[in-house]
Amino acid sequence: MLDADFFRRWMTATAASVSREAGRLTDLDSPIGDADHGANLQRGFTAVAATLEKEAPDTPGAVLTLAGRQLISTVGGASGPLYGTLLRRTGKALGDAAEVSEEEFAGALRTGVDAVMTLGGAAPGDKTMIDALVPAVDALPEGFAAARAAAEAGAVATTPLQARKGRASYLGERSIGHQDPGATSSALLVAALQEAAEADGE
């Protein structure tokens, strides 16, 4: 079972890896975006970790709802409402249970990913975060390691795609040959699930 502490560790691990990889995310965002993805997400997830520390919500749903809300208010770019919606909708779908099963979490995360697709209008293959998140959710029933591998493969697979959403889509064919920064950061988020699970009981 996954408790509030697991989800808090997930967010803390995401904040750490986003901070570690901020330079790479911004580098990926330079040729096809506006070179702010690393800094924006670092600011957002650092604020998430701080607010979870301070407010210490005691259910999985409350942790993710608070995290999502914090991202929307601190990121300042499109990734704020997108990641914010992902976490908030996932959190709402988890309800107010004190613990949730991995199956319940997988179902809730799918609800969150669907909400991101509705908000941004992106579908798989559009060279967005969805290209990492959908394979991850599909693989999640096989465990966090499988989800992580699927997300990372999905992110790498965005390289030959032409962007159809967001600022990169204005570049048309020139967006081909670059790995999508949003899919890359989504893979970090999914990878942090495994880190949170491995840190259990320490």
Place this chain on the structure above:
Amino acid sequence: MSDEKLVGIVLVSHSAQVAASVAELARGLAGGGAAVPLAPAGGTEGGGLGTSSELIAAAAASVDRGAGVAVLTDLGSAVLTVKALLAEGDELPAGTRLVDAPFVEGAVAAVVTASTGADLDAVEAAAAEAYTYRKV
């Protein structure tokens, strides 16, 4: 339907200067626009380019007279942030609506229409209709 309460209008841009200038332009071109509750919400709180949910929520609260609030945006994160705030349910005043309209032309149409005491549906329709204005 249209008593003395005027529809409020919020202009959300990635740039504080763009939001403020379009607000000034719309008010200036609207004639009777002086009375329309109108607020820009541009850029980030730090003054950079981007979108701030706090500035949007504060702007919407400041123009809410109880007749609804029409929010016009430029692109990307401005659109997504307003949509995410509307989905939240309690961050924006009741009767706040994202209006699908071109930013500059829509703002002028919205302010002119709101200044007549028209309701939110009419303000939204006027702003959206600005898309049909062809230049060539």
